[in-house]
Amino acid sequence: MTEVIALKTAFTEPAPTFDNDHVEWLMEAVLANRFLPCPDPDSIFVGDGNFRAVGAEFLGHFIRKGGLKPESRVLDIGCGIGRMAVPLTQYIDFAKGSYRGIDPVAGGINWCRQMISPVYSNFEFNHLDIAHSLYNPKGAIDGLELVLPYEDRQFDFIIMTSVVTHLPDEEVSAYLREVERVLAPGGRLFMTCFVVDQVAADNPLKKRDARLGFQRYDEGPCWFVPELPPLAAVGFDDGFLEGALLRAGLSVMTKSFGHWRGIPSDHYQDLFVAELQGDRR
Template sequence: MFDYTKNLFQAMKRVLKARKRRLPEHIRNLSDEAWLDLIIKSISEQYIDKIEFPGFPPPDLQVQFVGSDYEQALREAFIFYTFVKSHAESLKMPLRRNSRFLDFGCGWGRFLRFFWKDINENKLFGCDVDAVILDVCRVTNVPGNLSLISSEGRLPYPDNYFDFITAYSVFTHLPERLNLHWMRELARVSRPSCMFCLTLEPRRFIDFITSIPPDTNSKWYKLLSHYADHADTLYQKYDAGEVAYLPTYGKEIGRVFGDAIVPLSFIEREWSPYFALRTYINDPNHFWQAALVLQRK
């Protein structure tokens, strides 16, 4: 009896929360720019129009995951959000309320909160290998179904499940073995024609490593600069179509995580049995990393 009451109470709480979190039509119909303004407003106002917006982790945690915080981090995410949406339109598969969407390596959920306008919360999914950041997402009420995955494990979703997948600044950290492992896993959970948008570090990332001043204050830049003397080898690997991987952070966090520079020729060669390349943008005026649109074959 006690269990029954407890379960009923929890189910009611879930229903009430889902109701409260359903975005009203007038918000869903906002332009993307107005939506960005609202999300920026949510930095200082948790409730807007009686809707509870997702909160933010402390600024140092935001920076640790995405290199910037609050408005700057959101504006960067917005560029990718509109990139995904416009390519979905041009591939004649616009985002719909009931599209299934996965943000692979979701961090503190800056992308899930954007796609919340377009897709019902129960169809939004995020996963990450970092248990702490997923707890942060839960505490800050990031919309979507969140799952912890293991670094070389299997995704907790059925085959042919998703219509859209994003992975922003995730394959930029994986060595070749994990790159291929997760590509195959993501291919498994993609429906035919699923659109997969991701970023990769392009060749100019090696130029950047060689340009880091010795007195830099950034811990990440310092770790990267250790590889400046190996720039020739990195260029050679890249030009030969191989992943040039720097295990910058691996030892520190106890799992495989570094910086990967991935040539387009590698993707074309290794990913082509599963994904067709639709767009590759390597333009620092647009994105700091290279951005790709792929489609499941």
């Protein structure tokens, strides 16, 4: 069972609004559908794990944990080469829902434009030339000055999977300010991360992912892996991300620890689901 951490501010867990049998069927259908586009597994844009299996898993998480609806207007920040977009084509309503994906790596965006958008016209992909020391070192946009190319209150569901795991704390806050701006009231953010609490840092059961031996960087909230480039894997002090979300105007609904830290869980990274409770403008 996934370990869900109780928050200091109590919240009421909403009753499930999905048919779990249908979600299971949908995930299996995505895995079995050989006609869905799938990039070359050797592509540098694919990331870890099986492309189709990881996408199907997250489709289930978006629906079950995030409350994603077929009619949702979705923004996928850091969409890469469409690992989340491909399974979402089988769920987002063609007439009522929409998907927008952005990424600083042009190669992944070009693949999505060629392989997904011609068939699913409600799926749109945009290259955003954000500078990143690993993924886009020559980018023209400073992450601290990020402005998403969308109007206010345009999205119902925003995805940030494996995004803040590659950002310094100041840029996390900049991204979250923009998330708040483009989310519609009642809209939700689904965000994965690495939270370095005492258990994760000390690894008392010796079951933590051996690749993620985080060490504190300085007096700030960030933790890095010494053997890797600084932004290859970033963890944060327990409590930092809750604070950043709250400062951005988002209320935390769910905080769930993942099995990277050596505990039983149905997801690898830690995750947050946060909601914009009302229009603050």
